[in-house]
Amino acid sequence: MSAKIPDPDNVERTFRVFPNLYIIGSMERGVTIYSQQVRAHNLAWALWELRLKSSRQPLRVAVVGGGIAALTMAACLLCLDEKVEITLFERSWDLCPFQQGADTRWVHPRIYDWPFAGSRAPSASLPVLDWTEGRASDVARTILREFGRYARAFATTEARLSVYLGLRNFQINAAASQISWVGHRAVRHDEFFHLEEPEGKADEFDIIVLATGFGTETTVPGYRMESYWRNEQLGQPPLDGAQRRYLISGFGDGALVDICRLAIERFRQDTIVYELFDEELDETETHFAQALSDPGRSQNVFDLLRENDDTWLRIARERLRNRIRKDTRITLHLLGRRREVTNFTYIFGPYSSFLHRLITYLLYRCGAFDLDFSELAVAVRSHQVDPTNVLCRYGANTMEHLKKFLNVSRPIASRLTQMKQQQLQTPNRFWIPGTFPHYSNR
Amino acid sequence: MSDQFNRNPEPVPAASQLAVMPFLAAVDGFLRRVHDVPRLRTTMHRAVNREGQLYLQQVCGYVGSDGLDWRGKVGRTFPVSEGIMGAAFKTRRIWRTKMLPTVKRVRELLAADIKKTKDGRDPATVELSFLAIPFLGPQDEPVLILYAGCDELNFFADDERVSSVAAMGKGFCQLFDWLQNNKPFLNLRNFPLQKGQPVEGEPTVYASVQEAVENILPPKFQSVPSFNYEAAAA
Numbered sequence: 075m076s077a078k079i080p081d082p083d084n085v086e087r088t089f090r091v092f093p094n095l096y097i098i099g100s101m102e103r104g105v106t107i108y109s110q111q112v113r114a115h116n117l118a119w120a121l122w123e124l125r126l127k128s129s130r131q132p133l134r135v136a137v138v139g140g141g142i143a144a145l146t147m148a149a150c151l152l153c154l155d156e157k158v159e160i161t162l163f164e165r166s167w168d169l170c171p172f173q174q175g176a177d178t179r180w181v182h183p184r185i186y187d188w189p190f191a192g193s194r195a196p197s198a199s200l201p202v203l204d205w206t207e208g209r210a211s212d213v214a215r216t217i218l219r220e221f222g223r224y225a226r227a228f229a230t231t232e233a234r235l236s237v238y239l240g241l242r243n244f245q246i247n248a249a250a251s252q253i254s255w256v257g258h259r260a261v262r263h264d265e266f267f268h269l270e271e272p273e274g275k276a277d278e279f280d281i282i283v284l285a286t287g288f289g290t291e292t293t294v295p296g297y298r299m300e301s302y303w304r305n306e307q308l309g310q311p312p313l314d315g316a317q318r319r320y321l322i323s324g325f326g327d328g329a330l331v332d333i334c335r336l337a338i339e340r341f342r343q344d345t346i347v348y349e350l351f352d353e354e355l356d357e358t359e360t361h362f363a364q365a366l367s368d369p370g371r372s373q374n375v376f377d378l379l380r381e382n383d384d385t386w387l388r389i390a391r392e393r394l395r396n397r398i399r400k401d402t403r404i405t406l407h408l409l410g411r412r413r414e415v416t417n418f419t420y421i422f423g424p425y426s427s428f429l430h431r432l433i434t435y436l437l438y439r440c441g442a443f444d445l446d447f448s449e450l451a452v453a454v455r456s457h458q459v460d461p462t463n464v465l466c467r468y469g470a471n472t473m474e475h476l477k478k479f480l481n482v483s484r485p486i487a488s489r490l491t492q493m494k495q496q497q498l499q500t501p502n503r504f505w506i507p508g509t510f511p512h513y514s515n516r
Numbered sequence: 517m518s519d520q521f522n523r524n525p526e527p528v529p530a531a532s533q534l535a536v537m538p539f540l541a542a543v544d545g546f547l548r549r550v551h552d553v554p555r556l557r558t559t560m561h562r563a564v565n566r567e568g569q570l571y572l573q574q575v576c577g578y579v580g581s582d583g584l585d586w587r588g589k590v591g592r593t594f595p596v597s598e599g600i601m602g603a604a605f606k607t608r609r610i611w612r613t614k615m616l617p618t619v620k621r622v623r624e625l626l627a628a629d630i631k632k633t634k635d636g637r638d639p640a641t642v643e644l645s646f647l648a649i650p651f652l653g654p655q656d657e658p659v660l661i662l663y664a665g666c667d668e669l670n671f672f673a674d675d676e677r678v679s680s681v682a683a684m685g686k687g688f689c690q691l692f693d694w695l696q697n698n699k700p701f702l703n704l705r706n707f708p709l710q711k712g713q714p715v716e717g718e719p720t721v722y723a724s725v726q727e728a729v730e731n732i733l734p735p736k737f738q739s740v741p742s743f744n745y746e747a748a749a750a
Binding site: 192194195342344356508515 | 522523524525526527529566567569571587588591592593707708709710744746747748749750
């Protein structure tokens with residue numbers, strides 16, 4: 075067969091919020107570093123095909139955000155076409171502020187796609203800003219080093235890449251394709267930046283790309299709410315010999331991975347499937363991948379897991395039973411933003427990765443945590459949990475986050491809502507193989 | 517078809533590159549054992565899936581007398597119908613440049629073939645001899661394809677030479693079968709690649725100059741269906 079080449083128009087459309095305003099992944103479910111990078115590659119490729127390839131006009135692009143998706147977008151555009159002039163805006167004082175120094179969070183490119191083929195491979199295998207599984211801090215280091223190399227190879231003039239850090243009063247006027255800001259222009263020295271004096275400025279751009287993620291997580295007054303990416307010691311056995319009670323509220327991947335860390339001895343996200351399934355791993359993968367390819371089965375997987383309890387999951391359950399942490403007691407608090415969660419099976423819907431749902435199911439079968447469906451304060455009191463040991467993993471309110479710097483007019487709000495419903499920014503690699511030049515060939 | 521592919525690299529894990537390079541260096545050493553061979557270079561391609569579509573991908577740079585020519589080469593992707601590799605992929609047989617009487621005759625035939633394939637190469641600079649050896653998987657699917665080219669007339673028309681390289685390939689397959697089954701390295705694994713639908717166009721083999729080798733069987737893996745060695749963190 076001939077290569078199936080997607081229509082760049084269709085790809086571009088899935089990212090377009092407003093004419094010349096695009097957003098990467100913020101309204102999608104199941105977002106990972108890898109999937110955001112794939113989206114950035116896809117959008118860069120589509121824009122290049124549609125706006126640059128056959129044009130002689132320079133294209134002024136604003137990339138909003140300094141995280142991994144934003145850096146990938148900027149690097150992709152830089153290497154694709156010399157006519158692109160990029161201005162990158164980051165509110166913090168450095169790039170990749172979330173993952174830098176995050177030594178307690180493990181990131182893997184595709185383990186959340188488990189049990190599908192290729193999900194265990196440790197490298198992202200992306201042409202631009204490629205990385206391999208590791209601590210989030212290691213991945214951030216790789217990404218920043220790679221971005222520095224792309225910038226050195228392709229940002230050969232000052233106009234090609236401008237970076238502003240430490241932003242204040244940052245506002246986007248989508249109708250006018252205009253951005254106004256107060257911030258420090260950053261002068262690049264390889265992967266590091268020297269800041270100039272702050273300046274206030276307004277400028278127009280041909281394209282504005284929002285790679286701002288979801289915003290910081292929703293906080294609950296009175297309870298500990300470190301960001302997911304901040305370092306803590308949940309995964310470490312305490313040295314004082316005490317047994318502590320924890321309450322985890324939520325049922326997305328952020329909540330379920332913390333259940334795993336608190337409930338399983340020596341838990342590591344990268345090795346757990348090998349440890350649970352060992353010699354049967356390949357066959358187990360094939361079995362569940364086949365089962366999940368039936369859309370009817372993949373929506374809520376509780377019944378699927380229960381049906382396999384005494385067959386494909388039996389040995390894994392026994393192995394896990396031997397690894398339940400003795401130093402923690404855990405309550406999983408389930409209620410939902412709209413108080414929609416009234417039973418345990420609900421959380422086996424498509425709100426988290428299959429791997430986390432499977433491990434949570436096995437932990438439940440091993441009696442590794444209690445369940446509570448009452449109001450949070452009631453649950454905390456009744457389980458006698460110290461408020462400092464309450465972890466609320468509710469995700470972020472993306473719309474509120476966007477409103478901080480974007481005039482969310484009615485058409486924009488309507489389009490964002492549509493994007494959230496449609497989930498069309500599929501993290502499949504749509505660009506033609508070999509599209510992106512690499513810095514090593516310059 | 518080739519126009520649909522850009523020639524920039526898609527990543528190949530360093531462990532996969534390292535796994536084939538010493539073998540290619542040994543092949544290079546063997547091929548030069550009697551005398552130096554002008555413009556001799558070897559490389560390896562693998563069958564790789566991307567979103568359900570199967571391509572060939574150059575696993576490492578070209579191994580030659582000057583070391584490794586890798587910039588702009590490693591990671592390139594091709595349709596499975598590309599050149600002599602495409603012929604090896606499709607037929608699951610070894611392919612080579614056939615025995616021809618003179619350099620002049622090779623150039624004449626190449627000029628005609630290049631006109632047909634429209635690959636844009638200059639017949640005066642195309643290598644005089646090519647070799648493509650598929651390394652087949654358990655289901656006879658091509659897993660790897662060794663590619664060699666040089667500027668010596670009839671270099672790969674010598675059955676004994678081709679047979680020796682194929683035998684080296686057999687040893688390579690046996691070792692990787694053993695590694696696949698015994699997994700002696702905790703963190704170094706062959707992460708399976710998905711099967712895909714081959715992406716092909718018009719074959720661009722030089723049909724007048726190149727031929728299938730019917731009397732020498734290609735090497736075959738018993739246990740390795742795809743080649744994707746990677747180093748895991750733990």
